[in-house]
Amino acid sequence: MAPRSKPKPGEPSSSDAAAPLLPERCIDHKNKNIRKEKWRELRLQKNKEKREARKKRQKVREELGKDAPPVLQPHTIETLRIPDVTTVQPDDLETQQADRLDEFGGYFGREAAPRVLLTAGDFPSPKTRDFMKELALVIPNTEVRLRNFSSVKKTARVAAAKGYTDLIFINEDKSKKVMANGLLHVHLPDGPSALYRLSNVKLSAEMRRIKEFTHHRPEVVLNNFTTMLGHRVGRMLASLFHFDPEFKGRRVMTLHNQRDYIFFRHHRYEFKNEKKCALRELGPRFTLKLRSLQKGTFDSKTGEYEWIRKRHEMEDSRRKFHL
Amino acid sequence: MPRHCHNVYVGAETGVLKGINVTEGEVQTSNFHNLTALERENEICSMCWGDDEQRQVLLGLRSQQVKVYDTVQGTFTMSRQLSSGSGPVIGLAKHQGAVITAVESGIVTLWRYAESERVSVNALTTGEKLCRMRQSPADSAVLATGGQENDLQLWDLARPEQPVFRAKNVRPDMLDLRVPVWVSDITFLEDARRVATCHRHSVVRLYDTASGQRRPVMSVTVGEDEPLTCLSRTHRDHQVLVGSGRGRLELCDIRMGRTVLALKGVAGGVREVYCHPERSYAASVSLDRFLLLHDLDTKKLLHKVYLKSRLNCVLMRRNFSLNPEDAEEDEVEDAAVQPAPASTGPELEDEEDDLQIVEEFLDVPPEETKKKKKRKLPKLKISGEDVADASPKKPKLPKLVDMSKKKKKKKVKAGESKG
Numbered sequence: 001m002a003p004r005s006k007p008k009p010g011e012p013s014s015s016d017a018a019a020p021l022l023p024e025r026c027i028d029h030k031n032k033n034i035r036k037e038k039w040r041e042l043r044l045q046k047n048k049e050k051r052e053a054r055k056k057r058q059k060v061r062e063e064l065g066k067d068a069p070p071v072l073q074p075h076t077i078e079t080l081r082i083p084d085v086t087t088v089q090p091d092d093l094e095t096q097q098a099d100r101l102d103e104f105g106g107y108f109g110r111e112a113a114p115r116v117l118l119t120a121g122d123f124p125s126p127k128t129r130d131f132m133k134e135l136a137l138v139i140p141n142t143e144v145r146l147r148n149f150s151s152v153k154k155t156a157r158v159a160a161a162k163g164y165t166d167l168i169f170i171n172e173d174k175s176k177k178v179m180a181n182g183l184l185h186v187h188l189p190d191g192p193s194a195l196y197r198l199s200n201v202k203l204s205a206e207m208r209r210i211k212e213f214t215h216h217r218p219e220v221v222l223n224n225f226t227t228m229l230g231h232r233v234g235r236m237l238a239s240l241f242h243f244d245p246e247f248k249g250r251r252v253m254t255l256h257n258q259r260d261y262i263f264f265r266h267h268r269y270e271f272k273n274e275k276k277c278a279l280r281e282l283g284p285r286f287t288l289k290l291r292s293l294q295k296g297t298f299d300s301k302t303g304e305y306e307w308i309r310k311r312h313e314m315e316d317s318r319r320k321f322h323l
Numbered sequence: 324m325p326r327h328c329h330n331v332y333v334g335a336e337t338g339v340l341k342g343i344n345v346t347e348g349e350v351q352t353s354n355f356h357n358l359t360a361l362e363r364e365n366e367i368c369s370m371c372w373g374d375d376e377q378r379q380v381l382l383g384l385r386s387q388q389v390k391v392y393d394t395v396q397g398t399f400t401m402s403r404q405l406s407s408g409s410g411p412v413i414g415l416a417k418h419q420g421a422v423i424t425a426v427e428s429g430i431v432t433l434w435r436y437a438e439s440e441r442v443s444v445n446a447l448t449t450g451e452k453l454c455r456m457r458q459s460p461a462d463s464a465v466l467a468t469g470g471q472e473n474d475l476q477l478w479d480l481a482r483p484e485q486p487v488f489r490a491k492n493v494r495p496d497m498l499d500l501r502v503p504v505w506v507s508d509i510t511f512l513e514d515a516r517r518v519a520t521c522h523r524h525s526v527v528r529l530y531d532t533a534s535g536q537r538r539p540v541m542s543v544t545v546g547e548d549e550p551l552t553c554l555s556r557t558h559r560d561h562q563v564l565v566g567s568g569r570g571r572l573e574l575c576d577i578r579m580g581r582t583v584l585a586l587k588g589v590a591g592g593v594r595e596v597y598c599h600p601e602r603s604y605a606a607s608v609s610l611d612r613f614l615l616l617h618d619l620d621t622k623k624l625l626h627k628v629y630l631k632s633r634l635n636c637v638l639m640r641r642n643f644s645l646n647p648e649d650a651e652e653d654e655v656e657d658a659a660v661q662p663a664p665a666s667t668g669p670e671l672e673d674e675e676d677d678l679q680i681v682e683e684f685l686d687v688p689p690e691e692t693k694k695k696k697k698r699k700l701p702k703l704k705i706s707g708e709d710v711a712d713a714s715p716k717k718p719k720l721p722k723l724v725d726m727s728k729k730k731k732k733k734k735v736k737a738g739e740s741k742g
């Protein structure tokens with residue numbers, strides 16, 4: 001794709017010449033067919049100009065060789081992102097100290113290995129049960145239990161007493177025949193708890209080929225968690241997996257954040273040579289979107305939230321992201 | 324260099340005290356702690372001004388320590404480990420130069436220099452934990468406490484055996500079920516006889532302590548399932564600002580009995596709000612690590628300051644203003660009204676000493692404390708305008724005088740009738 005560069009106000013450019021003509025030629029004509037035709041012509045002309053400009057740039061680059069100007073980067077929503085004040089600086093002393101003191105300090109200090117309890121609502125549908133089984137294969141040291149009509153608060157209390165470090169609840173909406181649509185992750189014993197919207201669940205059985213995977217402890221890749229909230233959510237998600245990966249298994253879990261959606265993927269990798277690496281996706285895959293992060297274990301009525309999504313107040317710009 | 328270079332102070336969950344200088348155009352922040360030696364136990368749970376000149380800041384920590392920060396010298400001058408009850412320090416106040424502390428297990432203590440003169444109150448005879456202790460602005464011996472399953476109580480330190488006022492829960496609901504109580508914050512209104520509380524069960528209640536009615540005179544529901552965590556009275560007597568654990572900040576009108584406006588810009592649970600008593604500024608700190616400064620008249624968000632740690636407490640100076648000239652004018656007036664601060668230098672150096680400033684405490688003649696024993700809660704007629712007319716800038720001092728006069732008159736009358 002050709003780079004879209006906005007012309008600066010003082011700078012004359014080819015698109016500038018066409019732009020002022022737009023209202024008279026295209027929009028203000030009464031006949032719609034003519035309007036359409038004019039618009040098509042304009043597009044064609046613009047595309048042609050773009051193509052020519054690109055060819056010209058390529059020529060210049062070939063001529064100059066090493067001294068050529070760098071290739072223009074295309075504008076995407078990510079590159080145009082509104083800068084966030086809470087972006088974590090790795091060398092910031094206060095953040096480092098806060099990390100040491102927070103609820104995951106024990107995990108990152110390699111003191112306690114995670115032990116996860118995985119459950120769903122009462123009477124989970126067969127699909128949700130399959131999803132839970134697959135998640136249990138993906139997250140090491142996980143136990144799948146039936147909910148047994150227990151409340152979230154009571155489950156959290158009992159699980160904390162029994163020495164579990166994390167608790168995952170899968171929510172499903174049976175009325176709309178949706179399999180799983182929510183995921184609540186409670187870190188024990190002191191929280192925090194995160195509520196995600198779960199979507200695009202695809203089990204490994206549904207993927208193109210069923211692949212085998214070993215039970216080695218996986219590596220975890222956290223991508224693109226830049227803000228303070230993202231940093232915290234990333235730490236929380238990382239603390240689900242054992243801190244000591246077994247590299248022999250060549251399994252890698254990726255939690256990739258893009259535009260506030262967290263994509264989960266599971267791969268086996270193989271280094272073909274020094275430069276090339278082959279990936280094979282093993283599944284399951286799903287997408288998470290953070291709805292709230294609560295301080296302490298789950299208490300939706302009287303608890304306090306560290307962050308809560310407010311749609312109309314926060315999501316006023318497409319280029320503002322929170323993670 | 325100005326006398327005070329910071330006009331807002333903020334206490335963080337990591338135990339860091341931060342000073343912020345907010346002006347119209349710019350915001351400067353500075354940390355007063357060494358960032359390499361932070362401990363979770365040192366979380367700042369409560370803060371208050373240590374003196375009338377707003378020179379010292381008292382900090383109550385999770386580890387039951389009370390620290391004194393001197394804003395002029397820029398150092399921590401005192402630190403003392405409490406030895407009463409358990410749990411974090413959830414309330415701090417100053418009474419006749421001595422410090423009053425309240426801890427989560429319910430023990431409220433007035434720390435006198437002599438051990439025999441210390442006053443200790445157990446405010447948690449029922450319930451699970453104490454959540455807040457606040458001091459009456461009119462009478463520094465009157466305290467209000469409340470907590471989880473522990474409704475509002477007013478205490479007079481001169482008569483510590485019994486609470487002077489004990490609130491009664493509202494009547495059972497339409498299903499005849501008991502309404503749960505979880506007082507999360509308390510504030511005294513302008514006339515000091517009315518007290519407003521906010522509850523984790525999304526309700527603001529107003530009590531009139533002089534009316535003889537123990538049930539709330541007004542109960543306002545704010546939102547749906549909004550765990551209200553903090554409350555502050557504003558520059559208008561009939562309005563209180565309420566913050567919730569779900570990140571809502573609402574101005575609640577207790578004359579109309581409903582919320583009148585919601586302030587924008589909060590993403591996490593509000594931990595404390597602090598409104599300027601005379602101007603329309605409101606500062607709030609929340610778990611999303613921002614300090615927000617709103618204008619209550621225009622509803623506008625004036626400043627949003629990122630402070631890197633989750634924040635628990637906020638204090639604002641009396642002369643706070645976005646326009647530095649106004650603040651300086653106030654300072655001059657303050658200096659004129661109040662006597663110059665006594666040189667506390669030698670006392671402050673003595674770190675082994677007790678928390679309170681001994682001189683100030685000794686200055687108080689014993690007769691006055693005796694008088695206080697007989698004193699009931701101040702029965703003042705509510706006339707906000709009169710008070711405002713009499714003292715537009717500093718309402719506290721004239722009111723105190725008023726009260727003592729009235730009390731004397733009453734006493735005389737009572738004596739006559741008895742005689």
